[in-house]
């Protein structure tokens with residue numbers, strides 16, 4: 237089955253039927269966004285005024301937030317991909333008791349609110365959390381020995397925990413369609429586990445990793461709750477910057493500029509995600 | 525484990541292409557009282573079988589009779605609950621699959637979809653870290669062996685089923701395996717290509733006469749054409765094992781007789797023996813049928829007589845003593861021949877005949893004849909027990 241016939245596109249039943257929902261979504265969705273964009277590039281009187289936008293985009297705080305955002309998002313995505321791949325391989329191919337339960341548990345993470353996991357993290361790794369308490373009692377030191385949680389590492393750890401299932405799910409779907417006979421034949425040809433992972437599993441997983449990874453990147457770039465809840469000093473990301481400018485400093489114009497930049501970044505990543513999804517579909521189509 | 529592969533590899537690597545499969549005694553497969561159980565279900569029980577070096581043994585049997593399980597026990601994907609598996613002199617029962625140096629070909633080919641044909645064939649050599657020139661030479665040689673040299677650069681999805689199966693065979697042969705395992709390799713192909721592939725596998729074995737092949741199939745034609753010996757499986761046990769010719773001519777039991785070639789099997793009682801006891805006469809539903817008495821049955825014993833459909837012919841006129849008078853119950857025309865079902869009392873006999881000029885009339889009388897030497901008398905056992 238080299239060619240998969242796509243279902244024919246639905247013909248529009250008449251412009252009136254399309255126009256109504258379009259206008260509705262324009263009103264509730266695009267219009268506010270347009271307002272944000274307009275606020276970013278005009279002055280109070282409504283004339284085009286790029287100077288302030290450029291000033292904000294060149295400011296130290298914006299650039300720092302941008303690098304932070306990208307650094308954290310990329311590191312988290314990388315973490316998700318690595319952990320997701322390892323877990324995917326283990327959960328699919330290494331038999332152990334309770335495997336089905338473990339899979340289910342990990343998948344329910346998708347349903348949990350992101351801040352909840354962060355909160356749980358502070359209970360475990362926080363300065364007054366279980367780990368530090370235990371360590372302090374055991375060693376007798378007075379300062380919490382473990383304080384990575386209130387740095388970008390804490391944010392990355394939380395994001396990896398929360399978003400890894402977004403990689404794991406498509407990955408396990410991909411593995412479930414992979415013919416086990418391939419792995420058996422490879423092994424009878426003398427291949428050991430690392431070679432099987434590298435030459436058989438990884439190529440089969442690539443489309444899923446691409447799709448899951450770009451989704452992770454998109455979600456982590458826009459992550460707000462986790463960063464806020466961790467409350468790490470000096471870890472300012474774009475969404476957090478928008479929040480502090482708009483809500484804490486009432487500096488709406490600056491907030492709008494940052495928000496617009498964030499929007500452009502998201503749209504770019506969304507494009508990447510769609511591209512990756514298409515690639516998955518395309519690859520699957522000629523693998524079937 | 526690594527060393528075992530490596531030494532084996534060194535032996536194989538230096539050989540001339542004409543006789544690449546060295547150490548004949550190495551290439552024996554031996555099952556010793558192998559049982560495989562999953563929980564309470566026994567899938568293979570007390571299975572003992574030797575596939576001799578250079579031999580093709582085909583394993584036939586109904587679905588679920590344990591054929592694949594036996595083959596996977598050789599490959600190392602099933603660990604026997606009891607018993608041992610040997611490859612050559614080596615007990616491989618607990619040896620990892622990747623250290624067994626086995627060529628395996630499966631039903632759906634399982635080519636690696638992300639690799640070209642050449643890369644697929646090279647895979648096993650790469651796993652052994654063979655050097656580049658050797659890999660190139662071996663890939664070319666194995667692709668030539670299966671007539672696929674022109675397709676080296678193709679991706680598997682751009683190949684037909686038959687071509688994919690050839691590549692799968694080349695891939696298995698590239699590592700110079702001690703034995704080649706085939707699990708229903710042709711069942712995904714249509715009938716015409718299947719016949720062609722059977723011939724090709726036969727030719728391949730003629731070119732590599734030292735190659736030991738264990739061939740699982742449910743196609744009798746494949747088994748009869750290719751195999752030196754046929755093993756018939758039933759409910760996880762070996763029901764029969766012999767050369768194709770012997771099994772066909774002298775089936776050892778009812779199951780083998782009916783499974784291989786669908787022989788007519790009629791139940792009766794021994795009523796007379798020839799002087800030397802080698803022939804027995806059975807009373808079957810008022811008729812008297814004679815056959816070879818290989819199991820030494822005596823008068824009064826309940827017995828079965830097994831007659832192949834093509835051994836039955838219309839009786840020559842006048843030979844009243846050995847003719848069986850029946851009626852035509854059914855005619856199944858198959859082109860080159862037809863299968864007549866003859867009602868003989870309460871029993872039914874199938875016979876093959878060249879199509880008659882005049883169509884047969886259902887219900888018409890028909891006198892049958894067969895040479896008693898072609899029939900086999902077997903100890904009694906219930907049908908489908």
Ligand SMILES: Nc1ncnc2c1ncn2[C@@H]1O[C@H](COP(=O)(O)OP(=O)(O)OP(=O)(O)O)[C@@H](O)[C@H]1O
Nearest residue numbers: 562565567585586587588589590591592593594742
């Ligand atoms: N992992 C397993 N767990 C439980 N039962 C199994 C397992 N693998 C195989 N079986 C059972 O073992 C029996 C023999 O299976 P096997 O695959 O060897 O049959 P087969 O002779 O190859 O049949 P087929 O002609 O259909 O391929 C079947 O009844 C099957 O259900």
Ligand SMILES: [Mg+2]
Nearest residue numbers: 591592593707
């Ligand atoms: Mg099978």
